[in-house]
Amino acid sequence: MKKIFSVCPLCSCKTATQVWEVSYSEQASHFLSPLVNRDKYEKLREHIQCLQKSSSVSLNKCSDCNFIYSYPNIAGDKKFYDLIFSDTNKYPQNRWEFIKSIEIIKNSKFKKPKILEIGSGDGAFIRKLVKKGITTKNSITAIEYSIFGKSKIKEFGIECLSIDIKDYKNKLPHKEYDFICLFQVLEHLDNIHKLVDRLKNLLSKNGELLIAVPNDKIIKFNELNGALLDMPPNHIGRWSKNTFIKYCDLNNINLVEHKVEPFSLKNFLLMFFSYRFLRKAQKQNSIAAYIKYKSNKNLVVFFTSIFIILDFLFSPKILLKIIFCAPKLGGETQLARISKFCNK
Numbered sequence: 001m002k003k004i005f006s007v008c009p010l011c012s013c014k015t016a017t018q019v020w021e022v023s024y025s026e027q028a029s030h031f032l033s034p035l036v037n038r039d040k041y042e043k044l045r046e047h048i049q050c051l052q053k054s055s056s057v058s059l060n061k062c063s064d065c066n067f068i069y070s071y072p073n074i075a076g077d078k079k080f081y082d083l084i085f086s087d088t089n090k091y092p093q094n095r096w097e098f099i100k101s102i103e104i105i106k107n108s109k110f111k112k113p114k115i116l117e118i119g120s121g122d123g124a125f126i127r128k129l130v131k132k133g134i135t136t137k138n139s140i141t142a143i144e145y146s147i148f149g150k151s152k153i154k155e156f157g158i159e160c161l162s163i164d165i166k167d168y169k170n171k172l173p174h175k176e177y178d179f180i181c182l183f184q185v186l187e188h189l190d191n192i193h194k195l196v197d198r199l200k201n202l203l204s205k206n207g208e209l210l211i212a213v214p215n216d217k218i219i220k221f222n223e224l225n226g227a228l229l230d231m232p233p234n235h236i237g238r239w240s241k242n243t244f245i246k247y248c249d250l251n252n253i254n255l256v257e258h259k260v261e262p263f264s265l266k267n268f269l270l271m272f273f274s275y276r277f278l279r280k281a282q283k284q285n286s287i288a289a290y291i292k293y294k295s296n297k298n299l300v301v302f303f304t305s306i307f308i309i310l311d312f313l314f315s316p317k318i319l320l321k322i323i324f325c326a327p328k329l330g331g332e333t334q335l336a337r338i339s340k341f342c343n344k
């Protein structure tokens with residue numbers, strides 16, 4: 001593959017190979033179909049171009065550290081998320097990383113640990129912490145931008161701030177935290193070194209960062225087999241065990257453990273075939289788009305199910321790949337456990 005000029009946000013290497021490139025129109029239609037709301041779609045398209053200062057975005061793989069990142073590497077801002085999220089967005093209440101992290105925190109030597117969660121959604125993880133008696137409400141701080149999420153967290157009695165954690169001027173209720181959790185957040189962020197610099201300063205002496213991100217191997221499989229692309233400016237960095245090692249080395253912190261969610265055939269099939277349907281629905285003249293956006297509302301679920309079943313039955317090559325390759329990919333999430341001190 002041809003080498004191109006591009007600056008790696010992780011290791012600063014200036015060459016990369018291109019994985020794919022899309023226009024700002026393709027980016028916008030990934031998040032919002034013009035068939036639903038043409039005006040909003042146009043606004044989103046313009047905003048993406050304005051953010052990136054470019055009418056296209058490239059997904060590049062660093063020649064040195066293999067980090068896969070969007071170029072330009074610019075994160076979505078509040079306006080971007082306000083445009084793509086509706087009030088009806090549902091936050092998952094049970095995730096693999098919640099269970100794993102609760103085990104880690106429970107088995108640690110901290111009594112009533114102070115916990116900071118960055119990107120708390122509607123507070124699903126925090127509520128579990130309190131309900132399981134892991135710590136007290138006033139030991140927890142949440143950071144969340146969405147108005148709906150923030151109101152849910154406050155209703156539960158937990159302090160919730162809408163601040164940029166990277167900004168040193170922003171003060172938090174506690175000076176130090178024993179655990180800082182970022183679940184499905186890091187892949188959305190730019191300025192990753194500035195971020196970890198601040199997080200290191202917020203960790204207590206034996207404190208740990210618990211970072212969950214999507215499994216890069218699943219994303220690669222999806223993209224190569226007609227499912228959704230992992231689209232910027234929503235996700236702008238694709239993490240792996242090796243890139244976590246590099247991140248820790250460069251920032252003089254310690255990767256204590258790296259785990260991948262176990263593979264589940266049922267979850268994989270549901271995710272993969274619905275992502276294939278959604279990818280097809282991004283083409284305005286496709287049958288999938290017709291089903292999703294133009295058919296009778298009461299029949300959408302029925303037609304979508306039929307479409308997915310037919311796609312499943314008529315894709316024998318893909319089914320073979322799933323049988324032979326997918327179990328090796330693992331589940332949808334990976335969890336990195338990072339401590340402040342590097343033992344080297």
Ligand SMILES: [Zn+2]
Binds near residue numbers: 010013
């Ligand atoms: Zn690199």
